[in-house]
Amino acid sequence: MKVERTVTSGTTDAPRKRLSRAERERQILAVAEEVFATRGYQAASMDDIADRVGLSKPMLYEYFGSKDGLLLACLERAKRELLDSTAAAAGDADNAEQLLHDCLLAFFRFSDEHKQAWALLRNESAVLSVPINSELEAIRGQQVELTAELMRTARPDLSQQRLEAFAEAIIGACERMAMWRERRPEITSDQATEHLMALVAPGLT
Amino acid sequence: MKVERTVTSGTTDAPRKRLSRAERERQILAVAEEVFATRGYQAASMDDIADRVGLSKPMLYEYFGSKDGLLLACLERAKRELLDSTAAAAGDADNAEQLLHDCLLAFFRFSDEHKQAWALLRNESAVLSVPINSELEAIRGQQVELTAELMRTARPDLSQQRLEAFAEAIIGACERMAMWRERRPEITSDQATEHLMALVAPGLT
DNA sequence: AAAGTAATCTACTCATAGTAAGCTACTTGT
DNA sequence: ACAAGTAGCTTACTATGAGTAGATTACTTT
CATH class of the missing domain: 1.10.10.60 (Homeodomain-like)
Incomplete structure (x- = not known):
């Protein structure tokens, strides 16, 4: 189990390259x-x-x-990637329904294509140590904000609180459905998107 | 920090009651x-x-x-309590919308009144060790089943897969909103229920 | 080539999950 | 009442893995 590297005594040992x-x-x-x-x-x-x-x-x-610090660094990178992916998808949409659809699809595709990063984020409350968790909630806050902001442009009539509630609910729904898809790999990201659209689109338009 | 019990030397020490x-x-x-x-x-x-x-x-x-075993025992108890609470609420409802409403409200009230149990469940993926996580997903499966079953009676026209998807999505939305409420304690369980109803009820009726 | 510095290592300490082996109070059969 | 059995309980250990102190070695600069 223990892989000795025997740096001191070896004859054929590479001398451990130094990197920046x-x-x-x-x-x-x-x-x-x-x-x-x-x-x-x-x-x-x-x-x-x-x-x-x-x-x-x-x-x-x-x-x-x-x-903790190492995990946090991993999480931050993964979260940034996810945020970028969904934000990019939000770029070219003409109406509210289309916007929601594109973001959801981007999310499900991300969880397909970056399985490791997603596994990390999915289990983000893995740690529970107070400092890490508050840091994580802060990062998550960004995603909620982005989502709420996108919805506000589509539905300026809704109250701030309701927008936030919707954003939290949708993100929670996304996460759960992504985990569901791990158990049922036959479900494509398009199907997942369609299901979720069927559930929430009527409430948003 | 260390609280010595000094069982051996004490004079006033109670002799440690034996329990079943x-x-x-x-x-x-x-x-x-x-x-x-x-x-x-x-x-x-x-x-x-x-x-x-x-x-x-x-x-x-x-x-x-x-x-792990100890945590699991705690989780199982908490999960059973939650399941009982929501199942009980599902008892007396005449139509689908009412049913959904009652269950959601029961859930949010549970997370208010059993804060500790809820804190445990919320962080359930805390552990990540493969055996525990699969056990947890099994427990969670029950909740999804119950939810899907309730919805089927209301919407027998929907496909099995769609019902499951809806159940997962709604449960995920609930969990996220409960966490949101921890950050914003001014939001009552009735308000949370109302927000979520506004989002998903149109898609379910 | 000497001096400086950034990258790296060996060899520890300490906390805590988990265990081995035995002791003690209560119950039960005679 | 008392011996034997058992369920509850303890002390004292091992093993693993997080985190650290202090020395060392390879590049860079002057």
């Missing part, structure tokens, strides 16, 4: 995302991640501070 | 639910829970097997 901080950080993030997504936060060990990168543990702490 | 397994289990569950809900799974320590119960750690393992 930025490069190493990207490399670590890639490995960490994979490990967190497959094993889960708790079962993932810093030693394991370090080994896979081919680096010693203190480097992870040097760059990310803590296990 | 069933009673002790209930007592442990109550403490564990509180600790898990407030500190979170990760930060909760078995030693701490044992101390608060006034018991030694091996007893927790004797009765619940592992930390």
Whole structure:
């Protein structure tokens, strides 16, 4: 189980290439995302991640501070990607229904195509430590805001509170349906979008 | 920080009452639910829970097997309570819209009145270890089934897949809105219900 | 080539999940 | 009443994994 690297004694050992901080950080993030997504936060060990990168543990702490910090960095990147994807889809739509449709579809496609990032986000409350969770809620707040903002242009008659409520509800519905699709892979992102449209579009137009 | 019990040397020490397994289990569950809900799974320590119960750690393992096992027992109880609450509310409703309304309201009231149980369920994917998560998804499946079943009686024209999709979406929306209400305590359960009804009722009738 | 610095390592500490092995109070058969 | 059995309980351990102190080595700069 233990993969000795024997840096000191080896004859054929490569002398461990040195990389710039930025490069190493990207490399670590890639490995960490994979490990967190497959094993889960708790079962993932810093030693394991370090080994896979081919680096010693203190480097992870040097760059990310803590296990929480490392997860948080992964989450932030994933969340940004998701936000970008949906925001981009919101660009070219002429009416409210079309807009909703495009965003939903973009979301479901994202959860298809970036399975690892999505697995991470889906389990985001994995950690529960107060500092992380509040940070996460802040990030999530952005998504709600974006959604509410988009809806306001379509339905300026609705109250601020109602818009927020709708945004929360729709995002929650999306997340659950994405998890549902993991259990039923035969359901395409178009079908999922259609189901959700059937449920909420009448209430929005 | 360490509260020594000094059982061996004390003069005024109560000799640690012996309880039946069933009673002790209930007592442990109550403490564990509180600790898990407030500190979170990760930060909760078995030693701490044992101390608060006034018991030694091996007893927790004797009765619940592992930390996961203890959390799972808490979750199962909480989930059953929630399921009972909503199922009871489904009893006396004459039409589909009324039914949906009553269930939603029951859910939001539950998350008000059983804050601890709800905090636990809300963070249920806290653990991520594969065995626990699959167990949890199974429990959750019951709720989806119940919801889908209720909707089928109201809308027998919809396909099985669509009913499931609606059930998942509505449950996801509920969960998110309950979390939203934690941030905005001024929003009553009636208001939350009304918002959600406004969003989904048109799509269901 | 000397000095400086950024990347890296080895070798620890400490907290906590989980366990082995035995002790003790209550129950039950005779 | 008392011996035997058992269910509840404890002390004292191991093992793993997060996090850290301090030294070291490879590039960069002058």
